[in-house]
Amino acid sequence: METNENAYDPTAALDDVQRTRSSLGDRAAAPWYYYPVHGLCTAAIVGSTALVESSIVRIGLILLAAMVLGALVAAYQKATGLWVVYGTSTGRSKVIWTTYGLFILALVGGAFAVQAWGPTWLGWVLTAAAFISSIICGRFIEPALRQDIADGRTSPKAK
C-alpha cells in the first residue's frame, strides 16, 4: 500500500498534510443536538443552584445534569471518533471555550448569590443566560475549531 513512497515528494506530502487537516476539521462537527442539550444541562446546574431551596433536590439535579453532560461527551466521541481537548489549542477555539467557561463560572457564582440574597427573577435570568450562552458558544466554536485543526493550531508543541 506504500509502494509510491519514493515518489512522495515534499511538496506533495505537505499538500497532503493540509488536506488531511482540513478533512479532520470537518469531522470535528458536533451532532445538531449537542449544544442545545449542553445548554439545558448548564441551565439546570445554574437554575437549581439559584432557585431550588431543598439541598437534596438541588444536588440531585446537579448530579443528573453532570451525568447527562458526560453522556453527551460520550455521544460526541462516538459520532466523530475524536477526543478534542481545547487546552491544547493555540487558536480561537481555545479563546472562545475559555471565555465561555469563565462566563458559566460567573453565572454559577451569581446563582449562589441569588440563593443567599437575591430575587428569584434574577435566578431565572441567570438560568436563561446559561442556556443561551451555550447555544452562542456552539455557534462560534464549531467553525473556530474546524479552522484551528485545519491550520494545525490544535497540535501541542513538540516537547
Add this chain to the structure above:
Amino acid sequence: MATSLEPRFDEVIHAPNRLRICVMVSAVDSMEFGALRDELHVADSVLSKQLKVLSDAGYVSLDKPKGRGGKMRTWVKITPDGRAALGAHLAELQRLAALAANPSGT
C-alpha cells in the same frame, strides 16, 4: 528521544498513510480506529499494519477501553516522541520544499 523541532527526515513517518495518521492524531487528543480508517479510505488490515509500524517505533499508543456490551473500540494517541518526530519531519519537508522551489538558495 527527539527533543527539538530541528528538521529531520523520518522514514517511518514519511510513508503517505503513516504521515496522514500522525497528522490526524497529533491534531486531537486521541482518535478512534474506525474514524482513522474512514479518513484514510483504507481497509482495517491496512490501517492495523501502519499502526503497528508507528507503535513499534514508539510514535503512537493504542488504548482499547471496553465500551457498552463489552464492545472494544481502539483509540489511537500520539506519544511525545511521535509528536517530536512529526514536528521535525514536517520542518524537514518544508525545508526540502523551499529548496526545491529555490534551488540556488538566493
